Amino acid sequence: MKRGLLIILSGPSGVGKGTIRKYFEKNERLRLAYSISMTTRKPRAGEVDGKDYYFTTKEDFQNRVKNGELLEYAEFVGNYYGTPLKEVERLRDEGKNVLLEIEVQGATQVQKKCPDAISIFIIPPSMEELEARIRGRRSEPEEIIQQRLAKAANEMKMIAQYKYIVCNDDPKLAAELIETIILRHMELEENK
Template structure:
């Protein structure tokens, strides 16, 4: 059995990563699996340990960092979030193609550790459109909107560190492009 691919899906907040992922992840030919992330935040109502996240203490998470047990990690709003390396390797060894939907900071860490990863960066048609989408949510105060826009502007400078750049002008088309990219890499691996 061939080892599965590692696929990074990244891009600024509000670009539509989740929407696009939901469209293409239904294609069984992609043989996708999602690795469950680890976090130090408390479980929300209805979340299950080992399903939604691996919930852990700050001490245990920091020990995992020290021991090199995480493929990538970041601290956000006082909590750690990361991708357990053991889980990713288990899924890939089972022949699954592992999809990581992660922030630019985490993607950079993964690319350094796994140069064979297929990295895909989703861009908005324009920064004005991204701002319209973020504001359209109407879920955050102006201060947070400004922070997200500033972060997005910085993340857009990292776009050329990715193997593929896909513009989300139309989520269906963007999903089809990503699906094609993944299928092509599956084909290349099968022909090795």
């Protein structure tokens, strides 16, 4: 059995990564396994531990970093986010294509460790639209919104690090483009 692909789906907060993913994650042809990230932030309304994120303490997270248990990690607005390494390796060894939905700092770490990763950066149609999406969540105070917008502006400068850039003007169309990218890489792997 061929080892699964590692797919990085990245982009600024509020760009619609989760919305796009929902369109294609159930497509059995893609053999996808979604990598659940770990975070020290508190769950948002409706988020489920072990499904949306693995919620943990800062102390536990820092111990995992020290022990080399994370493929990537980052800190943002006082919280840590990261990808458990052992789970990613297990899924890839089972032939599943592992999808990492991570931010730019983490994506940079993964690309250094796994140069074979397929990197996809999702951009908003405009920064004004991105701001409207972030504000539309109504889940964070103004100070955090401003931090997210400043971070997004910096992240947009990093798109040259990615193999593919997909604009999320229409989430269904963006999802179809990403499906095509994954299927093409699967085909290339099969023909090796």
